[in-house]
Amino acid sequence: MAKKNITFSDIAQYTGFSKTTISRYFNNPDSLTLENQQKIADALTALDYKENKVARILANGKTEFVGILIPNLYLHYYSQVLNQILSTYETYGYKFLVFVCNDKEETERQYIRELLAYQIEGMIVLSHTISSEELASYDIPIVTIEREDRYTCSVNTDNYMGGLQAASLLYKNGCDILIHVNADISPEVPAYGRIQGFQDICQEHGIPHELILTHLGSSYAEASGHILRIFEALAAKYEGKRKGVFMPNDTHANVLLNLLVRKYGTFPDDYRLVGFDNSPISSEAIIPTSTVGQQIDTLAREAMELLVLQMNERKKRRPVPLEQPIHKIIPPVLIRRETTR
Amino acid sequence: MAKKNITFSDIAQYTGFSKTTISRYFNNPDSLTLENQQKIADALTALDYKENKVARILANGKTEFVGILIPNLYLHYYSQVLNQILSTYETYGYKFLVFVCNDKEETERQYIRELLAYQIEGMIVLSHTISSEELASYDIPIVTIEREDRYTCSVNTDNYMGGLQAASLLYKNGCDILIHVNADISPEVPAYGRIQGFQDICQEHGIPHELILTHLGSSYAEASGHILRIFEALAAKYEGKRKGVFMPNDTHANVLLNLLVRKYGTFPDDYRLVGFDNSPISSEAIIPTSTVGQQIDTLAREAMELLVLQMNERKKRRPVPLEQPIHKIIPPVLIRRETTR
Numbered sequence: 001m002a003k004k005n006i007t008f009s010d011i012a013q014y015t016g017f018s019k020t021t022i023s024r025y026f027n028n029p030d031s032l033t034l035e036n037q038q039k040i041a042d043a044l045t046a047l048d049y050k051e052n053k054v055a056r057i058l059a060n061g062k063t064e065f066v067g068i069l070i071p072n073l074y075l076h077y078y079s080q081v082l083n084q085i086l087s088t089y090e091t092y093g094y095k096f097l098v099f100v101c102n103d104k105e106e107t108e109r110q111y112i113r114e115l116l117a118y119q120i121e122g123m124i125v126l127s128h129t130i131s132s133e134e135l136a137s138y139d140i141p142i143v144t145i146e147r148e149d150r151y152t153c154s155v156n157t158d159n160y161m162g163g164l165q166a167a168s169l170l171y172k173n174g175c176d177i178l179i180h181v182n183a184d185i186s187p188e189v190p191a192y193g194r195i196q197g198f199q200d201i202c203q204e205h206g207i208p209h210e211l212i213l214t215h216l217g218s219s220y221a222e223a224s225g226h227i228l229r230i231f232e233a234l235a236a237k238y239e240g241k242r243k244g245v246f247m248p249n250d251t252h253a254n255v256l257l258n259l260l261v262r263k264y265g266t267f268p269d270d271y272r273l274v275g276f277d278n279s280p281i282s283s284e285a286i287i288p289t290s291t292v293g294q295q296i297d298t299l300a301r302e303a304m305e306l307l308v309l310q311m312n313e314r315k316k317r318r319p320v321p322l323e324q325p326i327h328k329i330i331p332p333v334l335i336r337r338e339t340t341r
Numbered sequence: 342m343a344k345k346n347i348t349f350s351d352i353a354q355y356t357g358f359s360k361t362t363i364s365r366y367f368n369n370p371d372s373l374t375l376e377n378q379q380k381i382a383d384a385l386t387a388l389d390y391k392e393n394k395v396a397r398i399l400a401n402g403k404t405e406f407v408g409i410l411i412p413n414l415y416l417h418y419y420s421q422v423l424n425q426i427l428s429t430y431e432t433y434g435y436k437f438l439v440f441v442c443n444d445k446e447e448t449e450r451q452y453i454r455e456l457l458a459y460q461i462e463g464m465i466v467l468s469h470t471i472s473s474e475e476l477a478s479y480d481i482p483i484v485t486i487e488r489e490d491r492y493t494c495s496v497n498t499d500n501y502m503g504g505l506q507a508a509s510l511l512y513k514n515g516c517d518i519l520i521h522v523n524a525d526i527s528p529e530v531p532a533y534g535r536i537q538g539f540q541d542i543c544q545e546h547g548i549p550h551e552l553i554l555t556h557l558g559s560s561y562a563e564a565s566g567h568i569l570r571i572f573e574a575l576a577a578k579y580e581g582k583r584k585g586v587f588m589p590n591d592t593h594a595n596v597l598l599n600l601l602v603r604k605y606g607t608f609p610d611d612y613r614l615v616g617f618d619n620s621p622i623s624s625e626a627i628i629p630t631s632t633v634g635q636q637i638d639t640l641a642r643e644a645m646e647l648l649v650l651q652m653n654e655r656k657k658r659r660p661v662p663l664e665q666p667i668h669k670i671i672p673p674v675l676i677r678r679e680t681t682r
Contacts, residue, residue, distance in 0.1 A: 065438075072424065074621075079420035083413065086441045090448055095455065097406075098439045100427045107431055114436065220625060251625070258627050265606040280415075284561060284592070286599050286627035 084300030163197020170244030425641030504538020511585030
């Protein structure tokens, strides 16, 4: 602990290189021959050199830090996106400062201020408490994922395509009535596309359909109660008809599935069911459930690429800001399991 | 962007306070009256002051950064622990650099070296690729969770107590034979206590029992195949007897539950089932499943307290290192649902 810090001068003296050469080793190693890189690397080991990156940051302003703001880690979708983003460390070397916002807008704002004070290079934002207009005003590279994104670069699943896929599959299953359950979301939120895709297919083919747009609650118990009431109403209203239900996510699809299987001992033939996300619960459920899968690995990789693009631009001598935010769309993948034929 | 940075002198001049007072506002605000704190806060807004924390770190060596090393975010247990640790930001103000190691030992070691170069203040380690002896050699405050911990401070669930609770519940359910499925883990790993607790109860009460210690595989499909074979063997070997099965976690308990319900149309009376963790799947399964719940909120809070204790000690003028690593034990909570009576 009490050991004197090794400086560039010490390394220069030890190796016989100039201080400029040592500096180049750290900031632009490719400008040295492999042989000279090895000589310096050996010297660092011999001298037990410990790099002080904080001093480097102060010198060149590059922290290699990226902030990630995420609503929660309870929903499997978020933890999987986070997992994939963190795994890009091996590719890009960026280290991630992660914040879980739990809908606390002021805490999130305070956290962002702190990140800016630490001179982070960019942010990936999945939480939806702060508007894209405010995020853009912070004037650092940002990519948002599956949230309102008018003023920020973003990567989203093609939710409209997902709605089309789900409704088409249910239609091809010979359903008499198609039902889509979802929250009453704003058209500004990407997930709204699911409702629109579902509706467009139904209208195009003249399929009888019903939209049930209601907040299902934020806990499993709350959602279970709501879905039980929806199930009872549908069973009474469409008795004898084959009901094709498109649920907003796999967790809620599983609630409906369990209600059906507990009531009938098996998955009844007058129902078809499609979820969204391809969460583990969709394959681990009592009846493996059809779902619209999000390509989370692609989504995370594209988000990071879009962020790196912006961060690299900032490092140029004359950075050219983007004229318009870039919005990337990732196609979903329909996964057919046992709740459709 | 081209705006001149505001310095302490500027703030002092604007408010009429001394530079020392301004410095105290940032480093020890409670030493000022609320009124004076407000005056300075107003001045910061008026001057559009942006704190440069990197400069502060270089001055006082306090980064307020903590590293978290986690094996993966696929298992709900890990994402919940991470969620709880990240939520302590509001309490302690520490920012977390998160790394998912995915069993890549060398990448993890490289990441730790980077964190040390950034002068992080401490680490919380859940991954198990690097020995506690090596972790301790890095000479920064560390707390490990649910992994080998001979040389590091740690917080673990009382796994032995969990094994006792599960076996006792199955015994009280009138089971003729008790079965515990688990990996063949080393006695150095905390989870080994589950096997021991289960065995001790069985031996104490002379209950017939069987340990099935085998690696169930690292994917759901792989585990499903293994558990199907275990289920078929048990059904044949103990026909007509009531089988009390203690599974190593809720995901694997759910696989067995689904096999049973798909075969018999309901949860059969000659089975009882207990999982471990109280993951969402245990309550969202087709039959809500009894489980030994880990108190993840307590676990995360105690881990952070133990880390803060060590980090604060380092900030003293003459820090006194711990003579022995501290190991904290959190009791589990038995949760009875419909797979036991």
